[in-house]
């Protein structure tokens with residue numbers, strides 16, 4: 667199956683997801699053997715207006731492992747001609763002449779959609795402000811499938827900064843495609859999940875509860891999806907940030923409350939919302955989750971680029 671632009675999680679239906687997961691499993695073997703050279707004629711541009719470790723490096727590593735080439739700027743806001751006043755649309759039009767696919771991260775909601783509207787080559791949304799992060803949700807779902815063995819019937823707690831968290835928004839959209847899901851949204855009132863997602867879940871008949879007591883939820887779930895309270899999203903609302911930080915921390919005591927077959931996920935980076943002492947527990951899946959990003963992004967690039 668071929669995809670073109672990848673802008674939001676809602677574009678993925680169950681058959682595409684299952685095909686992507688099968689291809690991702692195959693990519694694990696490809697990486698073990700060192701990669702392939704199939705895409706040596708293809709160029710990927712990564713255009714990141716916000717900082718990134720995992721998303722940019724895993725996309726670039728994915729393209730290299732497929733044999734393709736990468737052009738990039740470390741900091742598009744500063745080192746591209748946007749700093750001289752060029753529009754996003756003009757930048758994308760120009761990159762269309764240089765690259766076969768553009769992976770973009772931007773601080774504005776809807777930026778990837780704007781890029782897609784003027785782009786002949788595929789645009790992949792690597793995060794648009796507080797909007798969405800669809801490829802993170804794909805690797806999250808792949809991780810759940812791999813670690814838990816199934817997605818239908820899942821009980822998941824999404825914890826932390828849900829109002830400003832693009833990863834949890836995209837993941838909620840994907841979970842809406844599966845059966846018998848229950849989501850516990852655990853967040854301070856200021857950071858609870860936004861109404862557009864809640865409305866979507868009601869339409870899809872996905873059960874959810876808004877909770878403030880994490881300890882009550884921990885024994886009930888297969889997945890604890892922790893997120894960072896994102897200081898950079900608060901702007902000058904410093905007192906709101908101070909009110910919200912540090913309220914929900916996963917630590918040794920949390921592990922005692924969790925099921926033995928549960929896992930802890932986090933899109934990362936973390937600050938202090940998962941104590942380092944948790945890392946040694948086999949249920950700490952967040953580093954395995956980040957590794958899965960490589961396989962899923964390789965599979966996604968292949969789907970989008972089509973035959974080499």
Ligand code: CP
Pocket residue numbers: 717718719720721722793799802933934935
């Ligand atoms: N999860 C994630 O998007 O991480 P980066 O910001 O490091 O890309």
